[in-house]
Amino acid sequence: MPKKSSLASAKTKFATRLLIVTQFFPPDYAATGQLIDELSRQLGKLGLEVSVFTGQPGYAFQKDSAAASEQREGVAVRRSRVSRWASHRIRGKAINSLLFCLRAVLHLLRHARRHHLLLLTTAPPYLQILGYVVNLLTGVPYVCLIYDLYPDVATALKVVPSQHPLVRLWHGLNRRVWRRSQHIIVLSSTMKQRVAAHCPEVRDRISVIHNWADPDWITPLPKAKNPFACTQNLVYAEECPSASCFTVLYSGNLGRCHDVETLIEAAEQLRYQPVQFVFIGGGAQQPWCQEKVQELQLTNCRFLPYQDRQQLPYSLTACDLSLVSVKQGMEGLVAPSKLYSGLAAARPLAVICDADSYLVDLLAAARCGQTFRQGDSAGLAAFIQYLMHHPEDATRMGKAGRRYLQSHFTPALIARQYVEVLCFGETVDVALAPDGSTVRSPLWEEWERLYQRRNH
Numbered sequence: 372m373p374k375k376s377s378l379a380s381a382k383t384k385f386a387t388r389l390l391i392v393t394q395f396f397p398p399d400y401a402a403t404g405q406l407i408d409e410l411s412r413q414l415g416k417l418g419l420e421v422s423v424f425t426g427q428p429g430y431a432f433q434k435d436s437a438a439a440s441e442q443r444e445g446v447a448v449r450r451s452r453v454s455r456w457a458s459h460r461i462r463g464k465a466i467n468s469l470l471f472c473l474r475a476v477l478h479l480l481r482h483a484r485r486h487h488l489l490l491l492t493t494a495p496p497y498l499q500i501l502g503y504v505v506n507l508l509t510g511v512p513y514v515c516l517i518y519d520l521y522p523d524v525a526t527a528l529k530v531v532p533s534q535h536p537l538v539r540l541w542h543g544l545n546r547r548v549w550r551r552s553q554h555i556i557v558l559s560s561t562m563k564q565r566v567a568a569h570c571p572e573v574r575d576r577i578s579v580i581h582n583w584a585d586p587d588w589i590t591p592l593p594k595a596k597n598p599f600a601c602t603q604n605l606v607y608a609e610e611c612p613s614a615s616c617f618t619v620l621y622s623g624n625l626g627r628c629h630d631v632e633t634l635i636e637a638a639e640q641l642r643y644q645p646v647q648f649v650f651i652g653g654g655a656q657q658p659w660c661q662e663k664v665q666e667l668q669l670t671n672c673r674f675l676p677y678q679d680r681q682q683l684p685y686s687l688t689a690c691d692l693s694l695v696s697v698k699q700g701m702e703g704l705v706a707p708s709k710l711y712s713g714l715a716a717a718r719p720l721a722v723i724c725d726a727d728s729y730l731v732d733l734l735a736a737a738r739c740g741q742t743f744r745q746g747d748s749a750g751l752a753a754f755i756q757y758l759m760h761h762p763e764d765a766t767r768m769g770k771a772g773r774r775y776l777q778s779h780f781t782p783a784l785i786a787r788q789y790v791e792v793l794c795f796g797e798t799v800d801v802a803l804a805p806d807g808s809t810v811r812s813p814l815w816e817e818w819e820r821l822y823q824r825r826n827h
Contacts, residue, residue: 388420388485389793392501393492394471396425396448398437400652400677402623402708403494403518406582411446413786418818419794422447422486424478426471451475468495479505488553488793489513496521497541503548512553514793519628520565520704527700528627546570554792556580559729561703563800578799580788583780584711586773591717592688594618599685603675605649617646617759620690620718623709625654629696630723635663636748637755638672646755651675651686688716691765692740692758695730696723699745714739714776719768721754723747739772794818 391411395404404425411421427436427450441448451474472495483489483505491499491513502513522541526533549555549570555577557563567574594600605618625631638648648671650660657674664672678686687693693713697705702725710730713720720740724730731742743750758765791797795812 387418387794388487389414389422389490390479390483390486390488391421391423391490391492392425392475392479392498393423394426394468394494394498396423396450397680399428400680401494403492405680406708407492408443409583409585409782410786410789412444413782414789414793415445417786417790418821419790421445422449424449424451424475426451426467426474449478451478468497471495472498472501476501476504480508483509483511486511490516490793492516493518493521496524497544499548499552500544503544503551506551514554514556515549515552516556517562517566518558518706520562523565524628524701524704527704528698542569549573552576554578554796554798556789556792558582558706559703560800561727561729562706565703575798578788578792578797580785580792580799581780582706582708582711583782583785584715584776585782586715586777589684589687589712589715591769591773592685594689594691597685597689599678599682600689603649603673603689605647605689617644617692617755618690619646619648619692619694619721619755620651620687621648621694621696622651622687622712623707624652625650625656625660627655628698628701628705629654629656629707630698630745631656631660631696633723633743633746633748633751634694634696635660635667635669635672637751638664638669639667640748640752641755642667642669642671644671644756644759646671646759648672649675649690652677683712687712688718690716690718692755693718693720694723695720697725697728697730699725701725702728711776711780714772714780717769717773719758719765720772721751723751737772737775739768739775790818 391407393403393407395401397404397408407423411423415421423446425448437450439450439452451471475498479489479501489502489505489511491502493499493516496519499515502515505511506513522531522538525531526538531538546569549566550573555566555573557566557577557579558581560579563577563579566577594606600606606616621634634648650657650673653676661674693716695707695710695713697707710720710722714737720734722730722734722740722742723745724742726744734740734742741754788799791799791812795814797812
């Protein structure tokens with residue numbers, strides 16, 4: 372009997388049909404959804420048959436609803452019918468996430484067996500419990516992709532005491548979920564340490580795979596030639612039209628996990644300088660920031676809404692410095708995705724983080740900016756002033772950061788790391804060759820042969 376010349380003939384060795392489950396997905400502006408969209412399309416290019424089950428827009432959006440099903444560059448997307456009930460309030464978000472999980476488990480029980488593998492994100496935080504349940508009932512293996520580590524985030528933010536019975540129950544469920552999972556993917560080395568501390572027996576199945584940005588989509592653009600910068604008056608200071616205005620950009624979620632106090636304090640110290648702070652996005656702490664700006668009568672701070680995806684290559688390059696901020700104690704619990712778009716934009720970075728953060732080593736290796744401890748607004752203000760008076764150094768840092776991204780964190784490079792984990796079962800721990808490519812698994816050659824056969 373002749374052999375089948377397709378990837379299906381190797382399904383016992385390779386997981387080729389992948390179902391990704393996540394609550395947020397475009398047209399939602401949530402970073403996790405945007406990343407999953409790009410990842411699914413990249414995995415499709417590498418030969419996987421990818422499907423996505425997601426919800427209706429409900430985090431940061433302009434469209435009230437999206438199609439129940441669609442094809443996005445070969446990726447089959449199915450959306451639940453869950454409404455966005457009071458989605459800007461904590462209680463509403465919790466109810467929406469529970470409703471999504473209910474829809475998701477029903478979908479998985481009906482369709483999971485059509486796939487070789489499930490990839491479940493932490494959007495919502497308890498979604499991965501469904502992988503455990505569905506695996507018990509259907510035997511379909513699953514991989515956990517951890518964007519935010521709960522309940523640790525909730526206890527670090529003092530939303531709930533660390534010894535609360537719900538927290539202990541959640542930790543117990545996490546350990547069950549992780550032990551039964553085929554693999555666990557985290558976004559940083561410090562997040563791996565946190566997961567391994569909770570469940571030491573899964574340490575060898577935890578892979579560190581960073582987020583990414585596309586340098587072919589986000590390309591450097593001088594502010595004077597940037598239509599977004601010109602339209603939003605980011606090229607010159609309103610109070611001093613003849614002087615060039617240095618623009619400091621924070622783009623994304625102003626959530627509870629971010630240190631915004633240091634940013635506002637730095638803006639206050641620079642209130643009489645030709646510097647403007649531009650905040651693009653939204654989040655739980657945005658109202659506090661706006662109130663504080665009004666209270667201090669700061670004229671150098673502006674707040675703009677989330678931008679359409681088509682505008683991002685322009686909004687992200689309409690600045691002279693990009694900001695990344697993580698609240699004290701959140702190291703290893705969250706990983707800021709805005710870092711990578713800042714690198715792609717070829718702008719220097721100012722990162723507020725803990726002293727033991729992986730971001731300290733990353734910026735030192737990339738030579739693209741400087742890190743500051745939470746509360747060091749004076750240091751941040753001094754760095755901004757230095758870059759204002761030394762534009763050649765700002766340009767050098769920006770170019771160095773973009774080169775580092777191109778050799779380490781492009782969609783194609785990161786997708787190959789995902790294939791190492793999802794298809795080959797290899798453990799990836801920032802295993803990068805000198806040129807930035809992933810260390811090739813011995814199975815890559817066989818995978819590529821099968822992929823070529825399918826396409827020809």
